[in-house]
Amino acid sequence: xxxxxxxxxxxxxxxxxxxxxxxxxxxxxxxxxxxxxxxxxxxxxxxxxxxxxxxxxxxxxxxxxxxxxxxxxxxxxxxxxxxxxxxxxxxxxxxxxxxxxxxxxxxxxxxxxxxxxxxxxxxxxxxxxxxxxxxxxxxxxxxxxxxxxxxxxxxxxxxxxxxxxxxxxxxxxxxxxxxxxxxxxxxxxxxxxxxxxxxxxxxxxxxxxxxxxxxxxxxxxxxxxxxxxxxxx
Numbered sequence: 478x479x480x481x482x483x484x485x486x487x488x489x490x491x492x493x494x495x496x497x498x499x500x501x502x503x504x505x506x507x508x509x510x511x512x513x514x515x516x517x518x519x520x521x522x523x524x525x526x527x528x529x530x531x532x533x534x535x536x537x538x539x540x541x542x543x544x545x546x547x548x549x550x551x552x553x554x555x556x557x558x559x560x561x562x563x564x565x566x567x568x569x570x571x572x573x574x575x576x577x578x579x580x581x582x583x584x585x586x587x588x589x590x591x592x593x594x595x596x597x598x599x600x601x602x603x604x605x606x607x608x609x610x611x612x613x614x615x616x617x618x619x620x621x622x623x624x625x626x627x628x629x630x631x632x633x634x635x636x637x638x639x640x641x642x643x644x645x646x647x648x649x650x651x652x653x654x655x656x657x658x659x660x661x662x663x664x665x666x667x668x669x670x671x672x673x674x675x676x677x678x679x680x681x682x683x684x685x686x687x688x689x690x691x692x693x694x695x696x697x698x699x700x701x702x703x704x705x706x707x708x709x710x
Contacts (some may be wrong), residue, residue, distance in 0.1 A: 478631055481520075481523075481524070486523045494516050499520075503660065506663045506677045507680070508666075509667070517683060524542075527547055537550070537555055557635075560666075565608060569605050573619055577625075597652070613640060614649075630662075632663045639669075654676060679692065
């Protein structure tokens with residue numbers, strides 16, 4: 478569904494990602510895990526055309542998307558949930574959802590606002606409130622819901638648990654599990670290994686812009702050497 482081969486990405490002249498390769502299959506959740514500054518968010522933004530990629534290949538559903546602008550990549554069905562949420566604070570919850578609306582896509586679930594209010598009861602109760610008045614956890618839920626309104630065939634989820642209370646993280650876990658149950662593949666960028674272990678099938682460990690490990694999530698959990706070398710604080 479999604480394949481990166483030999484990606485080299487840059488911020489200005491700074492070489493951030495070096496020869497990054499990964500794959501994501503249909504119905505699969507894959508986590509890209511690493512410390513702060515390891516290159517997780519840069520990988521996600523490279524896929525979405527938001528960071529300059531100097532070499533490599535990015536294919537989505539069999540088609541090359543490297544070099545396309547972000548809006549065209551989104552229209553192809555790649556949903557992006559940014560780390561910094563980027564909600565429209567002066568618009569209501571309902572209006573934020575409408576901003577994300579795209580037509581249904583063949584072979585992917587079609588989401589309505591009512592479906593999303595069932596999935597996110599907190600948003601249902603706040604549908605007429607300005608999004609800027611929501612809590613941080615509710616804003617994260619709104620960002621995910623707005624992405625689902627685009628009926629994506631694949632979702633890029635960047636650091637969804639960052640800065641959230643444990644009870645909210647548990648709610649996000651349930652949502653990600655429901656997305657998986659709908660057959661939507663997810664590439665997850667995450668520091669929280671507990672969160673990642675509860676939702677992910679496979680893991681890639683990234684450090685200083687390079688993939689250092691790949692394997693089943695269960696294998697990473699049992700590999701003390703890798704976790705100590707690349708994930709311990």
